[in-house]
Amino acid sequence: MGFVIAVDGPAASGKGTIASRLAAHYGLPMLDTGLLYRAVGVRLLDAGGDLDDAAAAEVSARGLDLAELERPEVRTRAAGEAASRVAVHPGVRAALFDLQRAFAGQEGGAVLDGRDIGTVIAPEAPAKLYVTASPEVRADRRWKQLTGQGETVSFEEILADIRKRDERDGGRKDAPMAQAEDATLLDTSEMTIPLAFDAALRIVETARARWGNPKG
Numbered sequence: 001m002g003f004v005i006a007v008d009g010p011a012a013s014g015k016g017t018i019a020s021r022l023a024a025h026y027g028l029p030m031l032d033t034g035l036l037y038r039a040v041g042v043r044l045l046d047a048g049g050d051l052d053d054a055a056a057a058e059v060s061a062r063g064l065d066l067a068e069l070e071r072p073e074v075r076t077r078a079a080g081e082a083a084s085r086v087a088v089h090p091g092v093r094a095a096l097f098d099l100q101r102a103f104a105g106q107e108g109g110a111v112l113d114g115r116d117i118g119t120v121i122a123p124e125a126p127a128k129l130y131v132t133a134s135p136e137v138r139a140d141r142r143w144k145q146l147t148g149q150g151e152t153v154s155f156e157e158i159l160a161d162i163r164k165r166d167e168r169d170g171g172r173k174d175a176p177m178a179q180a181e182d183a184t185l186l187d188t189s190e191m192t193i194p195l196a197f198d199a200a201l202r203i204v205e206t207a208r209a210r211w212g213n214p215k216g
């Protein structure tokens, strides 16, 4: 495996921001795996399907066209909720596995962000970060992001969403959200974006030195 950076963590912790800055810094391709689950959820809702119907959700995942990741609908509050509901179905996760594995297996390396990158998709990744922040800080960031996109929603509603999503993502049987044993925890609650990126870069540089010199 090339130099793969796995960035996992709960909703609105800032993992996508860190992952895309790391990708730019190292010149690596990046995959936001949350968008895959979001697009599967949106597709299923568009087709009038039920998010709890495992078979229908798997059909939606198998028919996914990557162009659908570009749709603005996948970035909404409703899409985040739909994503976490379809993500509990093992058939959905299986349908999205090969694509994520292939992305991680690119010769030159890659950056992937999600919930199970360090544990399931790329357990052998040489650099792993688990990015977190308090539920209140995450809710504040998500609230600003969604209202900035024109959604009308209260801070309290977003905080409730975040808590429910943490519970569902961490509690599911298949590939629950979890910090890999060899991942470094990065709590960004009190960090600005540049500070969080600097801290992430230091962690990744340490991992890269070890990767480049395994016996050293």
Ligand SMILES: Nc1ncnc2c1ncn2[C@@H]1O[C@H](COP(=O)(O)OP(=O)(O)O)[C@@H](O)[C@H]1O
Pocket: 009, 010, 011, 012, 013, 014, 015, 016, 017, 018, 141, 142, 144, 145, 188, 191, 192, 193, 196
């Ligand atoms: N350290 C930070 N301080 C303040 N805002 C942040 C920080 N990190 C990310 N954000 C903002 O919070 C929102 C969610 O960040 P994002 O990286 O998309 O989170 P995730 O990928 O974990 O859901 C975005 O609007 C982003 O600009």
Ligand SMILES: Nc1ccn([C@@H]2O[C@H](COP(=O)(O)OP(=O)(O)O)[C@@H](O)[C@H]2O)c(=O)n1
Pocket: 010, 011, 012, 013, 033, 034, 035, 037, 038, 080, 083, 084, 085, 087, 113, 114, 115, 116, 117, 165, 169
């Ligand atoms: N690797 C991944 C990525 C996302 N997901 C699911 O997809 C949902 C949306 O992921 P996301 O990363 O876009 O969510 P945010 O952190 O941006 O809110 C999560 O709540 C998870 O349920 C997953 O199960 N596995």
